[in-house]
Each structure stands twice: as structure tokens, then as C-alpha cells.
Amino acid sequence: MVQLGPQALEACWSLDQAALGGFWSRPQWQQELEQDRRPCLGIWRGEDLLALACGWLVADELHITAVATHPEQRRQGLGRRVLGALLSHAAAEGAQHATLEVAAGNQAAQALYAAAGFRTAGVRRGYYRSGEDALIQWMRLDRGADPSQSPGGSAAT
Ligand SMILES: CC(C)(COP(=O)(O)OP(=O)(O)OC[C@H]1O[C@@H](n2cnc3c(N)ncnc32)[C@H](O)[C@@H]1OP(=O)(O)O)[C@@H](O)C(=O)NCCC(=O)NCCS
Structure with a gap:
């Protein structure tokens, strides 16, 4: 597991194309990978970036922007x-x-988030360009806990 920086730009962009259908452009990825308080972590095999998760730290909240x-x-x-x-x-x-x-139709991601301890906290109607609804996911983070080791274990009620 490594922190992804500007040197990972091409790999992030390629994985985005393959897994997210082009969520961000190259300049947007560059910004994400350069800025403080925008952590982006990845798993590599050799030169291949296999998975990534990125977010924005805003006040006391992590807003997750991309998981693929x-x-x-x-x-x-x-x-x-x-x-x-x-x-x-x-x-x-x-x-x-x-x-x-x-x-709302992304069953795989919903299952992943539920397994990690997220709960659905609301719905944004017609949030996506396609008109599809978005489900707002939310979880409390326990400092010191490692959610990757205990799926669901640090979820809020
Ligand atoms: C969602 C995504 C990141 C999951 O990645 P992944 O590496 O396959 O997930 P994992 O193997 O770690 O799965 C963890 C758990 O998530 C759930 N899950 C993952 N994919 C699933 C699927 N297709 N159907 C049902 N449950 C699924 C399962 O509970 C799984 O645990 P299990 O394999 O022990 O049953 C991947 O499908 C993806 O990149 N999708 C396209 C991009 C996307 O939709 N990102 C999220 C945007 S909000």
C-alpha cells in the first residue's frame, strides 16, 4: 500500500479509464495527486496499479472521491x-x-462500503448526469482502529 503522488499520474489516469470510465481528466488527476489534504492510496504489482482509493480531508471529515x-x-x-x-x-x-x-444501481460498490462499515444516510435524487440517484454513505471513524482489519467493526449506529 503506498501513497500515490504526481509520479503516479499516468497509472491513475489509466486505471480511472479502465475502472471508472474516465471520472477525472489528466489535469484533474494531477491536482488530486499534488495537493495536501487529498490522500490517494494505491496497490501496485510491479508497474501496474491494481487499485486506488482517494479522498479529501475537509475539517473533520474524509470525503471519498474515488475507489477503483x-x-x-x-x-x-x-x-x-x-x-x-x-x-x-x-x-x-x-x-x-x-x-x-x-x-443507487452500483451493487458492487454498495456491498464493499457496507462491508467496510458504511451506512446509507440519505438519497440525492437525480445526482448523476444520467438521472440516477446517489446514496449518501456515512461512517464514524474510530481513531486508532484499522477498518481494513475489522469490516463493519468501527461503524456508527
Ligand atoms: C467497487 C469495487 C472498487 C470493488 O473492488 P474489489 O477489489 O472487487 O472489491 P473486494 O474484492 O475488495 O470486495 C470486498 C467486498 O465488497 C463486496 N463486493 C465487491 N464486489 C462485489 C460484487 N460485484 N457484487 C457483490 N459484492 C461485491 C463483497 O462484500 C466483497 O467481499 P467478498 O469478496 O468477501 O464477498 C470495484 O468493483 C470497482 O472498481 N468498480 C468500478 C468502480 C466503482 O464503482 N467505484 C466505486 C464508485 S462509488
């Missing part, structure tokens, strides 16, 4: 590991809770 595993590497626990590491990092930086939006 390469389509050929799914269901091996990489998403769980990289998400757990991002949550641990944010907790160590003082974040008290984490939040994100997930498409």
Missing part, C-alpha cells in the same frame, strides 16, 4: 484493502467520519 479496482483484478480483496487503508489514514489525520456518494 482494475476490472481484471476484482473480488480479490483489493478494494477492501485500499479503502480500509484510506480510512485508517484519514483517522490518523484526525478525521472523525467518512462520507461518499454511490450510484
